[in-house]
Amino acid sequence: MSAAAAVIRIGLTPVILDDQTTFLNAWRRWLEGRLGQPVRFVQRAKYRDITDLLLGGYLDAAWVCGYPYVQHRHRLRLLAVPEYKGVTTYHSYIIARAGTDQRITAFKDLRGGVFAFSDPDSNSGYLYPSYRLLSITRDPDHFFRRSFFTWAHRNTVDAVASGLADAGAVDSYVWESYRHLHPEHAGETRVIERSPPFGFPPLVTRARLDASLASRLARVLHTMEADADGRRLLSRLFLDRFVEPRDADYDGIAEMAAQVEARRR
Amino acid sequence: MRFGARSYRTRIPLSLVAVAMGTALALSMVMAYETYLNVQVDNLREGRRLAHAMIPVLRQALKHEDVWQAYEILRGPAAGPQEGSAVDARRFVLVDKKGLVFASNHPLDYPVARPVGPLLPGPNGFSWPPGEQPVTRRLDHWQMMVAPILSEDEVIGHLLVLLPRAAYWDRFIEIVRGGALVMLLVLAVVLPIGWIWGRRMVAPLARLSQCMARVGRDDLREIQCSIATGDDEIGTLGRRFREMLQGLRQKEALERQMVSQERLAAVGRVAAGVAHEINNPVGGLLVAIDTYRHTPLERRQSDKTLDFIERGLRQVQEAMQALLVESRLETRALQPQDIDDVQRLIQAESATRERRLHWHNRLSGPVALPAGSVRQILLNLALNAVQATGPGQRVEVVVEPRDAALVVEVVDEGPGIPQHHLERLFEPFNSGRAGGTGLGLWVTYQTVTQLRGEIEVTSEEGRTRFLVRLPLGEGGASHV
Secondary structure, X not given: OOHXXXXXXXXXXXXXXXXXXXXXXXXXXXXXXXXXXXXXEEEOOOHHHHHHHHHHOOOOEEEOOHHHHHHOHHHXXXXXXXXXXXXXXXXXXXXXXXXXXXXXXXXXXXXOOEEEEOOOOOHHHHHHHHHHHHHHOOOHHHOOOEEEEOOOHHHHHHHHHHOOOOXXXXXXXXXXXXXXXXXHHHHHEEEEEEOOOEEOOOEEEEOOOOHHHHHHHHHHHHOHHHOHHHHHHHHHOOOOEEEOOOHHHHHHHHHHHHHHHHHHO | OOHHHXXXXXXXXXXXXXXXXXXXXXXXHHHHHHHHHHHHHHHHHHHHHHHHHHHHHHHHXXXXXXXXXXXXXXXXXXXXXXXXXXXXXXXXXXXXOOXXXXXXXXXXXXXXXXXXXXXXXXXXXXXXXXXXXXXXXEEOOEEEEEEEEEEOOEEEEEEEEEEEHHHHHHHHXXXXXXXXXXXXXXXXXXXXXXXXXHHHHHHHHHHHHHHHHHHHXXXXXXOOOOOOOOOOHHHHHHHHHHHHHHHHHHHHHHHHHHHHHHHHHHHHHHHHHHHHHHHHHHHHHHHHHHHHHHOOHHHOOHHHXXXXXXXXXXXXXXXXXXXHHHHOOOOOEEOXXXXXXXXXXXXXXXXXXXOEEEEEEOOOOOEEEEHHHHHHHHXXXXXXXXXXXXXXXXXXXXXXXXXXXXXXXXXEOOOOOOHHHHHOOOOOOOOOOOOOOOOHHHHHHHHHHHOOOEEEEEEEOOEEEEEEEEEOOOOOOOOO
C-alpha cells in the first residue's frame, strides 16, 4: 500500500467535549483535504485503551491527557498543543454541587463524602486530586466514603450535579466548555478549588512514526487557524489555535506522578 | 311533581333513558375498579421486566465496582424526553451485599455508600428476603420489589424497585377520563334513541287514550281516529275500542230513531184532542155558512159572516200550526209562542177530559234553547200529567226563566207514582200504561240530558211534581 493512500488513524479521548459525529466528520474531511490522505478518528472509553493502541502502532496520533504522555515520555512525541484563552495551560477543578451544599468550601470538607474521578490516567481528573490527598491525609484510601470513576469529564459534572457524588475532579477546559454549550446545566456545579496550571492535553504521536508524516501532521495542525474552515472548527472547540508544544510544560505533571506513585509503593 | 303522576308519554321514555344511564353508570364503576387493579398489576409487571433487563448489566457493574455504569443503567428508563412524572417517580436502588447503596436513579434521596434500610419508606425493620426470587412488599404509599442479584449462586447485591402508588392514580385518572369521554359519547347517541323509541312505543296508547276521551265530549259521528290494530295488547285494545265505538254509534242512531218515533207518537196522542178542537169550530163554521144561505138577500150580513168564518178558520189554522210544528223537527230558538202552542195542544186533550189546566207561560222573549226539544219535553210531561189525573183534578204547568236556566214545572193531583216505579221511571219500555210506547219519559230524560239539564220528580198520593231545569247559554246538542 503506498503511503499516499494509507489511512491516518487519530485517537480521541474525552479530553475534548465535542465528540459529536457531525463535528468529527467535518474535522476529518478538513484534515483529509490538507493531508491528502484518508483520516479516521478512533474513540475509546478509557484513556488507557487509546494509549495502548497508540503505543501498539494501531494509531498514528492521539489527543491524550498530559499524564499518559509523561508516563510514556520516551515512547511518545509531542505534535501540537491547543492554545485556550491565550495560554497553553489548563487546570484541574475540584467541583461540588451548587446550591444547598455550601458547607463544602475546601478540599478538606470532602472527608467522608463520595468523590468522582474521571479516568485513572487523567491528570485533572485523577492525578491532581490524588496528589492533593497526600497533603491532607495519611490514609488517602479511606478519606472518602466511596470513590469511583466516571470515565469522562462531562460524566463527572453530571455525577456531581445529580448528587451521585458529593464532589469531583474535572478538566477546567471541559468544565467551562460544558457550561457554555449547556447553559441550562451551568448553575448546577461550582468550583471549590483550582489547581496550578498544567500543560494542556496535547496531540502526540509515537516516537517511531515516520518523521515526514509527523512533521506534516504538525504543520497541518499549526496552520489550522490560517484557514477559514479551520478557524470555524477551532471555534467549535473554543480553542484559539494549535501551537508548537514545549516539553517542559509537562514537568509539573511528571513531578506529581512521581510523588503519587512513590506513595503507593 | 310525583313521578307516578306523569303521563306514560314521559314515563316510558324516561324509564328507558334511566335504565340506559343506570347501566352505563354501573358498568363504568365496575370498569373503573378493574382498571385500577389492572394499572397496579401493569405497573408491577413493567417494574419487574425492567429489573430483569437491568440486572445482568448491574451484576457486572457491582463486580467491577463501577458506580457510574450502574448509575447510567438505573437512570436509563427516565432518560430521554420527559414523559409524565410516573416514570421519574419510580426509584431504582442498587444495593451491595453489605446493604449499602451502590447507586440509584435518585442519588440525593439514596446517597451512595449509606445503609439503605433507613432510607426506605415504611417502618424500619427492613430485612432482606431469603431465597433467589424477587419479592414484592407494600410500604406506606409505595410498592417495593426486591430482586436479588446473583453471581454463580452467590448473592452479591439487590435491586430495589419502588413504585409510588400515586403514579397509579395519575395513569388511572388518565384511563378513566378517556373512558368517561367514550361513555358520554355513547350516551349522547343512545339516550336520544331510547327517548324516541319510548315515545314511539307509547304513541299508539296515547292516541287511543285521546280518542277515548272524546267519546263523552264530541258527537260520536264526528270521532275519527287512527287506531292501532296489531297483535299486541295495544292492538287488541284498539280493536275492542273500535267495536265499542261502532256499538255506541248504532245505539245512538237507534235512540235518535226512538226519539223521533216518540215525538210522532206524542203527536198521535194529541191528535184526537186536536181533531176535536178543529171539529168544534168547523161545525160552527158550517152552521154559519148554512145560516147565511138561508138568510134573505136583503138581510144578509156578509161582512159579519166572513169575519166569523175567518176567525173560526184562524182558530183551526192555529190548532193545525201547533200540531204541524210538533210533528216537524224544530231547531230554531225557543219562543214564547211555542209554549202557547203546546198549551193549545194540551188544552184540547184536557178539555175532553174535564181536567182543570192552569198554564203559566212566563217567557218574555226568545230563549237560547232548541224549540223542538223543549216543546217535546213540555208536551210529554203535560200529557202525562193530564192522563194521570182523574176528572176534576188539577194540572198546573209553569214555564219561566230562573237563575240562568229555563225551569219547567208540571204538577198534577193524580194518584201518584208508586216508589218501586219511581226508581225505574226513566227507563225505556217501562210505562205503567197499556197501549203506550213506554218511551215517553225515557225520551224526555235523554232530551233533558242532551241539553245538559236536570229532571227531578217527587210524588205522593195527591201530588206529583216534575221539575226540569235547562241551563241557558250552554251549547247543548243541536240534534234531538
